[in-house]
Amino acid sequence: MQAADAVVVGGGPAGLSAALYLARYNREVLVFDTGHGRSTHHQTNHNYLGFPGGIPTVDLRKLGREQLGRYPGARIARHLITHAEGDAERGFTVRSQGHSWRARTLVLATGVLKHLPHFAVRSPAA
Template identity: 40%
Template sequence: MSTAIQLARYNHSVLVFDGGEGRTSWVPKYHNLLGYPQGISGKELLRLGREQAQLYGAEIVKSQVGRIEKTEDGDFSVTTSSADYRSRYLVFATGLTDYQPEIPNRYEFAGRSLYYCLDCNGFEFIGQKAAVLGHSKRTILSAFALLDYTHHVFIATNGQPLEGREEYGALLKEYNIDVIETPVERFQGTPGEKGKLKVLSFQDGSVREVDAVLSTYGTRANSKLAQDLNVEVNETGHIVVNEFMETTVPHIYAVGDVINTTQMLVFAICEGVKAAMMIHRSMESKRQRFPARGE
């Protein structure tokens, strides 16, 4: 949305394809955005962003993009379920999709006491009883990282063997990080708006008190549409860009989580503005002449 706002302020025609229900939409509070000391919900931030973009003339199309093709004259044809559009430039801000823990009632607590990004939500773990869900080496390293915030940490692998347990076993023991490989039955607590976790219950009938949970199952970059246009991606599927937010295909840019693994909204906002600046300068450099006075 920051790209759309800046491009519209450059007096360009801007279309935003908003498929809805991205990661931002279910974040209950962003706490590290300058100017929001009490935090702001993802839905409210999106609402304000759309309003601001439209204020400067950007058009919001509430539809999923199904296909994008390069036209013979070098433009792009963008197809949704209801219409076709043409554009000279594209900006992919398609983000990530989280791989979810296989626990039935996970969405009752997602974003409230079940978290996916330690950089984003480490503060919420301070002094809390914390569980790390997963079974990879990343799970172990995340458990160690949580020790900066709390000394009450355990790992729940949800029925899977823990990769790297032999390698890190001594350290796990030294820091009193228990590893529970029994499958998780469900989360228990107060679901809904507050989404406050109290207990992890396991299939063998045992329970473990918990205040906050970090999921470490990783993410998938939403880059298929870009790949269909032969845009280069890295080994994790993230779109490759240069310092100007340009992809390997001319006139295609990418910003936000789809290009990196920081998962921090503030980075995405800055990258969006930078992409808009680079597109505007690209258009300026392609002008054949400046308009005569009065044109």
């Protein structure tokens, strides 16, 4: 089982920001991200400091990953975390594809997804 100081589940703006802070405080941080969130849609996000004209979220993610990549203690893995357990006293364990990782800190930054209802479309009655 591999270990890190902190595990972050989710590599969108929230997860990358959390990981950046942890890495800057010299924590060994492991980010798991499958790359399917609100910030992978083609859209421009506004109201972010430093981007007065807004920024496409895919570009924001790219910049965030590059910024995090400057810290040797930070790694990003493209795994779907399917299980997480533990507490602040015992530490946390996360699992994916038969592998386990341990960490003292666990950050869940998985975002939200829309689950749209299925509409049946009928042509007008003749």
